[in-house]
Amino acid sequence: MRPGDHRVCFVGDSFTQGTGDAAGLGWPGRVAAAARAAGYDLTAYNLGVRRDTSADIAARWQTECDARFRVACMPYIVFSFGANDMTSDDEALRVPIPQSVDNFLKIVGDAKARCRTLFIGPLPVGDATQDIRIILLCATYRVLARELGVPYLPLAQDLAGDPAWARAVAAGDGTHPCGDGYARVAARVINWPAWWFSAPASAG
Amino acid sequence: MRPGDHRVCFVGDSFTQGTGDAAGLGWPGRVAAAARAAGYDLTAYNLGVRRDTSADIAARWQTECDARFRVACMPYIVFSFGANDMTSDDEALRVPIPQSVDNFLKIVGDAKARCRTLFIGPLPVGDATQDIRIILLCATYRVLARELGVPYLPLAQDLAGDPAWARAVAAGDGTHPCGDGYARVAARVINWPAWWFSAPASAG
Numbered sequence: 257m258r259p260g261d262h263r264v265c266f267v268g269d270s271f272t273q274g275t276g277d278a279a280g281l282g283w284p285g286r287v288a289a290a291a292r293a294a295g296y297d298l299t300a301y302n303l304g305v306r307r308d309t310s311a312d313i314a315a316r317w318q319t320e321c322d323a324r325f326r327v328a329c330m331p332y333i334v335f336s337f338g339a340n341d342m343t344s345d346d347e348a349l350r351v352p353i354p355q356s357v358d359n360f361l362k363i364v365g366d367a368k369a370r371c372r373t374l375f376i377g378p379l380p381v382g383d384a385t386q387d388i389r390i391i392l393l394c395a396t397y398r399v400l401a402r403e404l405g406v407p408y409l410p411l412a413q414d415l416a417g418d419p420a421w422a423r424a425v426a427a428g429d430g431t432h433p434c435g436d437g438y439a440r441v442a443a444r445v446i447n448w449p450a451w452w453f454s455a456p457a458s459a460g
Numbered sequence: 461m462r463p464g465d466h467r468v469c470f471v472g473d474s475f476t477q478g479t480g481d482a483a484g485l486g487w488p489g490r491v492a493a494a495a496r497a498a499g500y501d502l503t504a505y506n507l508g509v510r511r512d513t514s515a516d517i518a519a520r521w522q523t524e525c526d527a528r529f530r531v532a533c534m535p536y537i538v539f540s541f542g543a544n545d546m547t548s549d550d551e552a553l554r555v556p557i558p559q560s561v562d563n564f565l566k567i568v569g570d571a572k573a574r575c576r577t578l579f580i581g582p583l584p585v586g587d588a589t590q591d592i593r594i595i596l597l598c599a600t601y602r603v604l605a606r607e608l609g610v611p612y613l614p615l616a617q618d619l620a621g622d623p624a625w626a627r628a629v630a631a632g633d634g635t636h637p638c639g640d641g642y643a644r645v646a647a648r649v650i651n652w653p654a655w656w657f658s659a660p661a662s663a664g
Contacts, residue, residue: 263510273503273505275503278493278496278497279493280485280489280492280493280496280504281483281484281485281489285483285484285485285489288484289482289483289484292482292484293482299477299479299510300484301477301509302506305505305527305528306503306528306531307530307531308527312527315527316523316527319520319523320524323509323512323516323519323520324509324510326511327510327511
């Protein structure tokens with residue numbers, strides 16, 4: 257293994273995938289490019305899938321990460337999900353809160369046992385009723401992450417009240433922002449003390 | 461389903477992943493951005509995995525594409541692999557040619573039976589001996605693709621003899637090119653008559 261061979265799987269939903277971003281980078285592409293600019297040898301695997309709930313992610317994250325971490329490398333996983341759990345289909349939530357909590361604990365607990373893990377809280381979708389549910393789920397997940405000892409970056413409440421975010425969503429597809437919105441999320445991640453690749457990489 | 465909801469899975473190895481590209485787009489990110497600029501509503505899933513052979517891809521492509529095509533959408537798959545089959549580990553090829561041929565026929569045949577499918581031939585790696593094997597495998601795959609009726613874009617021979625490609629690889633990591641190299645591949649794909657998203661999308 258080359259000593260600095262960092263490989264990061266970003267596992268999440270459409271906001272991780274970068275839906276609405278004409279450049280196709282999303283926030284994972286932007287934080288990865290910034291890490292490379294800071295001198296890190298970083299490979300980013302974007303495993304965001306549109307419409308995925310915590311249940312969908314529970315079913316696939318391990319197999320997909322295994323296929324990408326088979327080689328000797330320094331593995332990392334960044335999760336971000338929850339918004340689609342709070343979608344109401346035929347009156348019921350796609351994933352009820354107790355199940356969403358169980359999925360979070362299982363996914364993030366298992367990931368933390370195998371490699372460095374972070375969680376970026378779910379993002380608001382621009383629907384007032386659903387966004388309230390997402391903000392509450394974000395707060396619940398935050399407590400769970402603290403119990404697991406996994407750093408957690410809450411974003412839903414701040415972004416739901418941020419006019420710049422609303423403008424980016426209006427310029428995107430009405431649910432997802434254009435690139436400007438993803439750049440705002442990326443800046444929050446890069447400036448977060450828990451983020452692994454903010455300080456310039458040491459030479460050597 | 462929105463009528464123009466195009467979703468493309470790019471399934472391949474490190475050259476599909478975009479290894480060596482500081483921007484992290486690779487050629488799939490560039491062809492996807494060009495399609496969006498031409499007016500297509502296009503979601504790109506980059507399923508390139510470093511070091512993957514045809515055998516590795518045979519084991520994962522269906523599960524990974526299934527997870528991304530669960531929703532109603534227009535699905536497409538673009539494959540590109542073969543270079544890692546031709547790596548010599550301990551004197552033997554990682555995947556012997558008869559097995560590589562079988563993998564190609566199974567993967568591409570099964571994909572074509574389910575959705576629109578293209579194949580971008582394997583890329584050269586900058587090692588003269590291996591590149592000769594890759595060029596021969598590329599020619600073999602091309603014949604197989606014709607038998608299957610799947611459009612195939614051969615690139616290995618042209619790129620291996622192209623000084624601009626060699627400069628891009630030298631500016632990359634010595635095996636993979638920097639972004640300029642990926643831009644050259646993207647241009648070849650976009651100008652290829654078989655590519656689905658070159659003409660401007662019709663309004664409405």
